[in-house]
Each structure stands twice: as structure tokens, then as C-alpha cells.
Amino acid sequence: MDAMIQLIHVSKWYDRRPALSDVMIEIEKGEFVLLMGPSGSGKSTILRMLIGEEQPDEGQLFVQGKNVTKLKRSEIPYLRRKVGSVFQDFRLLPKKSVFDNVALPLIVQGVSEKDIRRKVTEALRAVGVEHKRDQSPSSLSTGEQQRACIARAIVNGPVVLLADEPTGNLDPELTGEIIELFKLINARGTTVVVATHNHHVMRQVNCRVISLMQGVVLPERAMPERVGV
Amino acid sequence: MRRLFYLVREAWANMRTNRMTTIVAILTTAFTLTCVGIFLLIYVNLQHAAGWLQEDVKIMVYLEDRLSRDGRLQLELMLKSDHMVGSVLYISKEQALTEFRTQFPADSHLLEGLGENPLPASFVVTLAQNSRSPEAIKEWVEQVQTMGGVAKVDYNQQWISLLAELIGYIELAALGVGALLSAAAVTIIGNTIRLALFARREEIEILRSIGATGTFIRVPYFLEGAVLGACGSALSLGILKVGFELFRQQVQFVSRFSELEGLISFFPLSACLALVLAGTALGFTGSVVSLLRVGEGRV
Numbered sequence: 001m002d003a004m005i006q007l008i009h010v011s012k013w014y015d016r017r018p019a020l021s022d023v024m025i026e027i028e029k030g031e032f033v034l035l036m037g038p039s040g041s042g043k044s045t046i047l048r049m050l051i052g053e054e055q056p057d058e059g060q061l062f063v064q065g066k067n068v069t070k071l072k073r074s075e076i077p078y079l080r081r082k083v084g085s086v087f088q089d090f091r092l093l094p095k096k097s098v099f100d101n102v103a104l105p106l107i108v109q110g111v112s113e114k115d116i117r118r119k120v121t122e123a124l125r126a127v128g129v130e131h132k133r134d135q136s137p138s139s140l141s142t143g144e145q146q147r148a149c150i151a152r153a154i155v156n157g158p159v160v161l162l163a164d165e166p167t168g169n170l171d172p173e174l175t176g177e178i179i180e181l182f183k184l185i186n187a188r189g190t191t192v193v194v195a196t197h198n199h200h201v202m203r204q205v206n207c208r209v210i211s212l213m214q215g216v217v218l219p220e221r222a223m224p225e226r227v228g229v
Numbered sequence: 230m231r232r233l234f235y236l237v238r239e240a241w242a243n244m245r246t247n248r249m250t251t252i253v254a255i256l257t258t259a260f261t262l263t264c265v266g267i268f269l270l271i272y273v274n275l276q277h278a279a280g281w282l283q284e285d286v287k288i289m290v291y292l293e294d295r296l297s298r299d300g301r302l303q304l305e306l307m308l309k310s311d312h313m314v315g316s317v318l319y320i321s322k323e324q325a326l327t328e329f330r331t332q333f334p335a336d337s338h339l340l341e342g343l344g345e346n347p348l349p350a351s352f353v354v355t356l357a358q359n360s361r362s363p364e365a366i367k368e369w370v371e372q373v374q375t376m377g378g379v380a381k382v383d384y385n386q387q388w389i390s391l392l393a394e395l396i397g398y399i400e401l402a403a404l405g406v407g408a409l410l411s412a413a414a415v416t417i418i419g420n421t422i423r424l425a426l427f428a429r430r431e432e433i434e435i436l437r438s439i440g441a442t443g444t445f446i447r448v449p450y451f452l453e454g455a456v457l458g459a460c461g462s463a464l465s466l467g468i469l470k471v472g473f474e475l476f477r478q479q480v481q482f483v484s485r486f487s488e489l490e491g492l493i494s495f496f497p498l499s500a501c502l503a504l505v506l507a508g509t510a511l512g513f514t515g516s517v518v519s520l521l522r523v524g525e526g527r528v
Contacts, residue, residue, distance in 0.1 A: 051438065074442070081440035091435045095242070105439040110232045152439065 003062070004029040004160060004191045005050065010059035012045055012215075019045050020056070020215040027193060029159075032186040034202055035195040037212035043195035046212075047162045050193075051083050052076035064159055081109060084153030084190075086163035090145045092137035092152075098124070099133040102151045109156065123151040127181055143174040147181065154185055161185055163194045172200055179204045232445075239449035240456065243425045251457065254421040258461025259468065261410040261417075262508055266469045268403035273500070274493050275396050281492065286361050288370065288384040290352040294322075296378035301350070304378055308352060313360040313369050318353040322346050349380060363390065411511055418457050418515030419522075422450050426519070450516045458512020462505045470495060 005027040012020040020042045027033050035043045048054045049061055052068055061068040063083060071079060092101045102123055106116045124130040127147040129140070137145055146166060153161055163182065167175035179194075179201060186192040194201065202209060211218040244251045290308070292301060301319075308317045320328070325348040356366065370382045426433070436446050473495050480493070496504070 053438075077437075077440045077442045079440075080438065085438050087438075091431075091438070093432055093435060104436070107232055107235050108436070108439060108441045108445055 002029045003027070004031070004064060005193070006060075006062040007046065007049075008060045008062075010046075010049070010056045010061060012042075012049075012054070012056050012058075018215050023059070023212075023215070023217050025210060025217065027191060030186070030189055030191055032183070032192045032205065032207040033194070034205060034207060034209045035193060035212060036197065036199075036202060036209050038197050040214070041197075041212040042215040043197075043212055044164050045215075047085075047164050047193070047195055050160075050162060051080050051085060077108075081105065081156060082159050084156075084158035084161045086146070086149050086153050086161065086166045088165035088168040090137070090142075090149040090169075092145060092148055094136065094138055097134050097136060098129060098140065098148050101137060101148060102155050105152060105156045111156075119155050120151075123155040124148075126154070126184070127151045142169050143177060146170060146174075146178055150178070150181060150185075154190070158190065160191045160193065163192070165196055165198075166194060167196065167198055167201060175200060176204055236445070236448045237452065240452035243429070243449060243453050244456070246428060247421070247425055250421050250424050254417055254457050255460045255464060257417045258414045258458060258508065258512070259464035261414045262462050262465035262504070263468045265403070265407045265410050266465055266504065267472075268399065268406055269504075270469060270473065270496065272396065272399045272403050273496065275392065275399060277494065278392065278492060286356060286366060286384065288354040288356065288366070288373075288382060290354055290373055290379055291349045291381045291383065292351060293378050293380045294349060296350075300378050304376065305352065307376070308354060308373075311369075313357055313365065315355045315357040315360075320351045320353060322348055322350045325349070325351065414458070414461065414508075414511045415515040415518060418454050418461075418512045419519035421457060422454050422516040422519040423522070425450065425453065447520055450520060451513060454512040454514075454516025454519075455509045456512065458508040458510065458515070459505055461512070462508020465508070466496075466501055466504060 003026050005025065007023050007025040010020055010023040011018065023042070023046070025046075035046065037043050045054065049056055050063060050068065052071060055069060059069075063079060066079065068079065092098075093104070096104075099120055102120045103116050106119060111119070120133075121130065124133055127150050129144050129147045129151065132140055132144060132148070137148060140148065146169070150163075150166075153163075161182070166182075167178055170178060175198065182192050182194060183205065194205075196202075208220065210220060292304070296304075305317060305319060308314055323346070326346050329348060356369065360366070360369065366384065370384060373379060374382050433446055473493075477493065
């Protein structure tokens with residue numbers, strides 16, 4: 001199996017307080033992984049490091065074989081184009097339609113008009129909000145907004161999908177729907193990493209769980225099988 | 230294509246969102262560039278006038294009253310044979326008096342009481358095209374001054390020197406005021422861009438997270454700065470043109486200055502385009518300065 005994500009002896013401090021201590025993680029291509037832990041355990045720090053938003057104080061991170069800690073600033077946008085991000089607060093642009101929001105990663109990459117139409121339509125259909133394409137995000141329910149956010153994250157076919165507390169603003173029913181969506185995306189071959197403190201999520205996914213506590217990785221729980229691949 | 234359309238649309242959206250700030254930025258830029266433009270307009274016209282005066286250098290060689298007719302003819306022959314001289318025109322004492330009465334009808338009574346015509350005869354000498362440099366004129370005048378029968382030599386070079394000095398001062402003032410006001414325009418546009426950046430910081434964060442490069446994020450703000458500068462400079466040209474036409478109308482009404490009307494002119498088209506380009510560059514610089522100051526260079 002190829003490693004899609006590797007964290008090797010990664011440590012990070014904020015004001016002399018350790019956020020991550022000697023973290024060693026390896027996630028394989030096509031895996032579905034839950035990063036579990038309470039607030040402040042270091043889950044979000046790991047995700048931010050994986051898209052080059054933060055740098056570790058010690059150690060190295062690899063995404064698809066590329067050393068993220070060695071990337072030049074000008075190379076970071078190209079890493080982010082391979083790694084889709086889903087946020088708890090959706091981060092949709094309120095003045096743009098759902099279609100335009102989802103099209104944004106493709107516009108940024110200079111994809112042709114025809115391909116943008118096709119790919120955005122496919123992504124919206126995949127997450128089930130195609131009928132809301134011309135509406136503004138504010139007119140969507142929270143579940144639909146998160147679906148639109150996921151469509152934006154997968155529209156350019158990323159190799160990895162990172163989700164930071166994607167169900168934090170959703171009720172248990174919607175949480176189930178969003179997790180099902182992640183399973184579908186994972187089944188198509190995309191490596192999915194979901195950071196959450198919600199134990200209901202763990203019950204809904206049969207996958208590897210990496211538990212963090214105060215910046216330290218706890219011994220992994222043995223799960224019977226992985227989703228996808 | 231869609232990317233370009235997106236960037237232009239974003240720049241337009243920025244300006245629309247901060248409409249009031251945009252209008253204030255354009256107006257203040259226009260005002261500052263108008264101030265610079267006034268100096269430039271005066272400078273250009275004075276330089277034009279200096280060139281025109283230089284072309285029209287006429288030297289008055291006044292003759293002594295006791296000079297005989299033969300002596301005058303001999304002097305005229307000497308002047309005409311000089312390679313530095315282009316043309317020589319003789320003005321007799323009577324002609325000088327008639328001309329004085331024509332030019333100054335209200336003051337002609339001043340000469341009545343004197344009885345005898347006090348005005349001297351003279352030669353009006355126009356120097357050859359290649360002998361009109363200030364040094365050549367001065368040398369020639371000093372040489373003629375020593376000739377027998379010559380009472381005095383007068384020419385308008387002093388005015389030209391004075392004008393050249395004045396132009397020098399205006400040039401300095403235009404440069405100083407221009408630099409100062411350009412810095413003001415850059416600051417004003419820079420602040421407008423910074424406000425736009427602040428208003429859209431969340432959007433910038435989202436763009437970063439989906440892989441937008443620094444250039445992609447910055448281009449709409451560069452465009453906005455350039456458009457503000459271009460609009461400000463175009464407006465300042467409009468204000469200058471209106472002001473210039475009003476001034477020209479006033480000149481037309483005052484008969485004493487009516488000849489001046491043909492001498493003054495507005496900026497040629499090329500200069501107008503250069504001014505708009507300069508405004509655009511100022512606006513662009515404003516946005517670059519602003520983006521650098523808020524650290525928008527990072528991805």
C-alpha cells in the first residue's frame with residue numbers, strides 16, 4: 001500500500017505549550033480515517049499543517065510523497081488543489097450562487113468554461129444539491145450548505161479530502177447523511193480524513209480511528225474493516 | 230477566459246461594494262492630479278512662449294542723431310554683409326514717431342510739448358537662424374555697440390533669460406508639488422484598497438484554502454487601483470480642460486490680451502494619454518504598496 005499522508009515525529013508548540021508532541025501517523029491511499037479527540041487535542045493543527053497553513057516546529061509531513069515542510073510558499077496553492085477541505089462553518093461566499101461557489105476551485109485553476117459547467121454539475125449532483133445551483137448559500141439549510149461545501153472540495157477531483165468538524169453544526173440525522181456522503185467519496189478512491197470530537201460519527205463509520213489527547217497520539221483502536229478500496 | 234472575467238468582475242464588485250470610498254478616492258485623486266496639471270499646463274505654455282520669443286529675436290540698433298546719410302548707408306551695408314544678419318530694416322525718425330503715435334495714441338501728446346522729434350532713427354536687425362543663441366546674440370551686440378554712429382543697441386534677450394529663469398522655477402515647483410501630490414494620491418488609493426482587503430478578508434481566506442495563488446488573489450486589487458488612478462486622472466483632465474476653456478474665454482474678452490489667445494494651448498493628445506497612464510501607474514502603485522503593507526504577498 002502507498003502512504004498518502006505521513007507525519008514523522010511532528011511537534012508543534014504555541015507559546016511554549018505543546019499542541020502536538022512527536023506525532024507519528026501514516027494514512028494509506030484510499031483510506032477513511034477519523035481523527036478523534038476533544039477540543040485542543042491537536043486535530044485541527046494536523047489538518048492545517050497538511051494544507052500548508054501551518055508549519056511544524058519539528059518533524060516532517062508528506063502528502064502523496066511530497067514533503068509539505070519543504071514546499072516553497074509559491075508551491076502551497078498547488079498542494080491545496082490536490083487536497084480538498086471541508087469546514088465546520090462551510091465558508092461559502094454569501095454573494096455568489098451555489099454554482100459559482102463550487103466553480104471557484106476550477107476558476108482558480110483556469111479550467112475551461114465547458115469543463116467547469118460539467119464538473120460543477122457532476123459535483124452538485126453527487127452531493128444532492130443540484131436543484132439549488134442558482135440559489136445563494138444563505139437560502140440553503142445547514143445540511144445543504146455543508147453539501148455545497150463538500151461539492152466545492154471534491155469538484156477538482158482531489159486525492160485527499162480533509163474535513164474539520166464537518167458535522168459540528170448539524171443534527172444527528174444530517175450528520176449521518178454527511179458521513180454517508182464521505183463514505184461515497186471514499187468509495188471512489190479519495191482518501192478521507194475527518195477530524196471530529198463527535199463519538200456518534202465513530203459509530204456510523206467502520207474505519208480506522210486515530211485518537212489524540214493533548215497533542216499526543218493514543219494507541220490505535222483496532223477496527224474490523226475499512227470503508228472503501 | 231472565465232478566470233479573466235472573474236478577476237475583472239471581482240475588481241468591479243470591490244468598487245461597487247465600497248462605492249462611497251471609491252468615489253472619494255477618485256475625487257481626491259482627480260483633485261491632486263488637477264493641481265499637478267495646473268503647474269504642468271503653465272510650464273508647457275511658458276516653454277512654448279519662450280520658444281516663440283526665441284524665434285522672434287529682433288535687435289534695435291539706435292543711431293546717433295548726428296549721423297550723416299552716407300554714414301547711415303555705410304553702416305547699413307556693413308550690417309547687411311554680416312553673415313550673422315538675416316535682415317535689416319531702416320526706421321527713420323519720422324517713421325518712429327508715426328509708429329509711436331499709432332501704437333500709443335493716448336500718450337502721443339507727451340511728445341507734442343518737446344517740439345523736435347526726440348525719437349532716434351534705427352535699424353531693426355533680425356539675426357540669421359543659426360546665430361540666435363543667447364551667447365551669439367550677446368557677442369554680436371557688443372561688437373555693434375562699438376561701431377561709429379551707433380547710439381545704443383537693445384534687444385529682448387533679457388526677457389527671454391527672465392522667462393527661462395521663471396520656467397526653471399515653475400519646473401522645480403511642478404516637480405516638487407507633483408511628487409508630493411503623487412505620494413498623496415498613492416496613499417489615498419492605497420487606503421481604499423486596504424479597506425477593500427479588510428472587507429473581503431474572509432473571502433481571501435477561502436480563496437487561499439482552495440488553492441488560489443497570490444497573484445490570483447492580488448490581481449483584482451491591482452486592477453481596482455489602476456482603474457481608480459485612471460478615472461481620477463481622466464477626471465482631472467476634464468477639470469483642467471474646462472478651466473482652460475474658461476480662461477481662454479476671459480482672454481478673448483479682454484482686448485489687450487486678445488493676441489495671447491492664439492499663443493496658449495491645452496495639452497496635446499499624447500500628453501493627455503501620458504497623464505492618464507501616469508494616473509493609472511499611481512493607482513497601481515497605491516494598490517501594490519497597500520497589498521505589501523498588509524502582507525497580502527503571502528499565500
